[in-house]
Amino acid sequence: MMLKHVTRVVAVIALAAGVAYCASAIKVVVEAEKYTKITPSMKKTASANASGGYFIEIPVRRPHAQTEGAPADTGSTTYTVKIPSAGVWQFWGRAMWYDACGNSFFVKIGSNPAVQFGQDGTYGRWHWVKGPKVNLPAGNVQVVVQNREDGAKLDQFLFTKNLRYVPVRAEK
Numbered sequence: 001m002m003l004k005h006v007t008r009v010v011a012v013i014a015l016a017a018g019v020a021y022c023a024s025a026i027k028v029v030v031e032a033e034k035y036t037k038i039t040p041s042m043k044k045t046a047s048a049n050a051s052g053g054y055f056i057e058i059p060v061r062r063p064h065a066q067t068e069g070a071p072a073d074t075g076s077t078t079y080t081v082k083i084p085s086a087g088v089w090q091f092w093g094r095a096m097w098y099d100a101c102g103n104s105f106f107v108k109i110g111s112n113p114a115v116q117f118g119q120d121g122t123y124g125r126w127h128w129v130k131g132p133k134v135n136l137p138a139g140n141v142q143v144v145v146q147n148r149e150d151g152a153k154l155d156q157f158l159f160t161k162n163l164r165y166v167p168v169r170a171e172k
């Protein structure tokens with residue numbers, strides 16, 4: 001009788017821990033080079049420092065910083081991302097920016113309007129940048145990363161339902 005009770009308590013604790021683990025593990029990671037479509041001047045570039053060996057970029061132009069606000073070309077990548085469940089998802093991108101005039105993309109997620117992504121002040125190294133928080137249905141969602149400023153690079157992006165999660169390194 002006593003043993004049975006203890007077993008039940010352990011089972012309940014294990015179940016609770018399992019639920020907590022699943023909640024924090026709800027995350028969808030996409031390599032930026034795994035697009036379904038790419039349009040120049042967006043290009044795929046090999047790098048030993050990038051996750052999966054590649055990133056995408058709008059290469060730096062001369063003269064630099066002539067595209068802000070109204071992109072000089074339609075350079076973009078398009079992705080099909082499988083969202084496991086409906087709800088609010090936080091978008092993060094692992095970016096490397098050239099400078100203050102080369103630190104953003106436009107990101108369009110599903111039926112949500114395109115928004116600026118970036119504009120932070122970390123240049124010349126890979127770092128995670130917080131993007132939009134979006135309400136998404138379960139199933140395949142189209143993501144478009146569009147040229148805004150030349151000199152912008154993207155290695156990976158992810159969606160998480162854990163709104164407190166802050167990615168640090170390249171994600172598996």
Ligand SMILES: [Ca+2]
Binds near residue numbers: 054154
């Ligand atoms: Ca990558």
